[in-house]
Structures are given as structure tokens and as C-alpha cells.
Amino acid sequence: MNLSFVTKGLLCLMSLSGLAHATVSPDRTRIIFNASAKSVSVRLTNQSKTDPYLAQSWIEDIHGKKTREFISPVPPLLRIEPDEQAQVRLMAQQRLNQLPADRETLFYYNVREIPPKAEQQNVMQIAMQSRLKLFWRPKAIELKEGQYLPLDKVTLSRSASNLVFKNGSPYYITVGYIGLNGKTLLPGAESVMIAPFAEASQKLANLPAEFHIGYIGDYGGLEMFKVSCNAVQPTCQSKPVNKG
Template sequence: MRTPAIVGLILASLLLCFSVAADAAINLSSTRVVLAAPAKEGSLQLQNSSQEEFMLQAWVEENAAGEVPFAVTPSLERLRSGEKKTLRILYYGEGLPTDKESVFWLNVQEVPQKTKVENVLQIAVRQRLKLFYRPAGLPGRAEDAARELKWRLSGKGLEVYNPSHFHVSFGSVVVRKGSETYSAAIDMVAPGSTFAAELPGLVEDVRSGDLKVEFQVIGGFGGMAKYDSTISG
């Protein structure tokens, strides 16, 4: 038997001896955080729902411009079984646009304590959720932004334009043509921006009048709301 084959068998055998626990033990009170000015602070409730003790790490990622105008406290904390904590997100008070919403990623990572049991592979599980900073005095309302979206066909794809000052996050986007449906992979569209997605299987000569778009939007508290709209050519 060749050496690579022997090594492969050994690795496979070792992997079978390990148990992997990758489910999140720390429950979060929300799937997103909205920090609305003039408030300078937002919060997120955490609870360790497992029987084990974990070390909690939390931080905000840089945006495309390399900015992180937030501090998270506690950024490193021990969380015992069943214990609850409040994560505070503090805004420095400057550096972000005042005419539109901004978005960042908040990370919550749980690091398990060293186990006394042998042959157990431990994994640090990280949860990522969107952190929105909403300036004061923006025109319109965030909950109305989904109704203002403009949809159009672009070749064999779908474009959505967001004329509002707020981000719109999607749970699903489906284009319907009679009994046929086509899914579009659109996660979020930023204020004043256009996002384009492919529609696999859609024929090139289809007319926009034959189509409508049905979509679900994720609200500020993580709930889903259903909408539908016409599609222009």
C-alpha cells in the first residue's frame, strides 16, 4: 500500500475518534443591533444556555473604509453555565455619514474551557450579526424602505434599487412567472444603491410584464415581513 493511502487511513481513523461540538452555546437576544442617534449606545443580551463555562470575545469588524468607530464592552468575559450578560456597543460620536444609515458586523465568539476529557475536538463558535448606525433626522422611516424598492430586469438577472436612506435586508427574493419561480441571491441593498443578482433558468426573451417579485424583509427586531412588487423592463 502506498504511503499517501496509509496516511489517509490513519487520519480518517483519528477523525472518527473525535467528537465535534459546533452548536452555539451562547444565545443572543436579537439577530441585529440598531443604534439610533442621538443615542450613543446599543445593547445585546447574552445567555450561556449550556452546562459548560465559556470565555466570551466580542468585537466590531472594520468597514470597507477601515473604520471602527465603536467600542464593545465587555470585549472579553467569562460566562458561566446559565449566566446572563449585557453586551454594550458604544459609538464614539463621529466619523460616520449623517445622511444615511451605516452597517458593520458585530462578532460574538465563544471559546470553550479546556476539557479534561481526552479525544475531544473543541471549536470556538463565532456568531456574526449586523450592527446598524442610524443618524438622527433621516427622511422617511426604516419600516417603509421595502415598499420604496425599484425592481427591474437586467439581461437574465434582477436589479433592485433602494432610493431610501436605510438598509434593506432580505430573508428571500423570488421572481414569479405564472407557476414558475426563480430565486435571486440578494442579502441586502444599501441606501441609494443598486444590487444585481442572476436568475438561473430565466429565459432571455421573457417580458417584465409577465413577472412579479415576492420578497421577505428582515425588520429591526429580526422578524420577517412579506412584500410583492411589479418588475419594470
């Protein structure tokens, strides 16, 4: 077999999968599971106008290991008709009571689409998969409706090439944007997730004295902050950006 031909084929497949979009898509980008609720529902949409799809769901722990001991999806496999929706319920299990009561615990909800069998022969089908962060939130730290994450508990400092985030809250805090004006990303900027009561850093060269940070809220939107600090004053000052 011509290895060059195989290599080219694999590269082509990789480029196609990078451009592909899931046909079965969840109704959110992250899931908050409050301890006061027995379950939380995720709505899945089959965006195909012609074909039914199967959707397979499962939960992983923070290490990527499959688990049904804490949260279990019901049903784990379902059929969704063309251009229709269906719900998966994530059910609380007894072992959740063994998790820390003073901070969030991170899981991942996964859903993989299974397309119908192709009618033609020698047709390659690609099954897409979505992976959502699932935050288990104990009763002691549940937020009321309309209440925001305490982003004032996040402090920033900088060095010559690093931006350091210190999370003093019991919540997972995700940085979705590091840039100049809310639109332009800084070169090398990536998403950062800081665990409760922990630190994380982002390597950034030539960080300006003033820039913007966008934290991802419970519903997926960005809460923007204007940040100022320099090499002389490494501890950063942050203030919310006025919306509108």
C-alpha cells in the first residue's frame, strides 16, 4: 500500500473533522447542577432535516474516566427524529453526598451522535462528539437566580512572561478572553480554568499595562473586566467593564 497516499488521506480526514459541525447539539455550553435539584435536563437537537440520529450520553470525572456513580444520564442512548428535540436527564446519585460540601466538583457531560447507516457502499461516516463542563454545586454555595459568580475573589498578578490567576472562591472560574478591547485577542492567549481556592497561569509575552479579561458566567456569556498592571506594580487592578 502506498504510505504517501494513506498519509494524505489521514491529513484530509483531520482537516475535514476540524471543519465539521455536530448534527446533534446540546442546548448549552456548560451545565450547573445544584445540589437542591434531583436532576438537570439537557435538550438535544437533531439538526438534520432528513435523517434520524442516535445520541449516546455519558459522564466523565475530572480525569476523563467514565462514571455513573455520582451522576447518571437517563436515557444513556436515545433516538432523535429529523429536525426534532429530545431531553436527557442527568440524575443525582447517592455518592454525591461524599463530595466536598464547600466547593464545586467538576465533571464532564459527553454526547456522541450516531448517524444512520449509509445507503451507498464505501462511504466514510464521521460521528461527532460534544463535551460540556458539568459543575456540581453543593447547597452551601448555590447562587440565587440573577446572582453572579464572585469574580471579585479572583486576583491577578503578572511577571515578565506570565499572568497568574488566584481563585479565592469555591467556584470553578473560567477565563474565556484575554485581549485589548473585548474584540482583539492577545497573541498566545488561551482559555484558562482555575479550580476553587487554587491558582493557574497563562504564559503571555509582551503583556500591555492595560488589557481586558472576560470570565465565562453560568450561562456562557462573558463578564468583562478592565485590568491594569505593569512590571513595576505586578499586582493587577481590575474593574468591571460598563455594559452598553
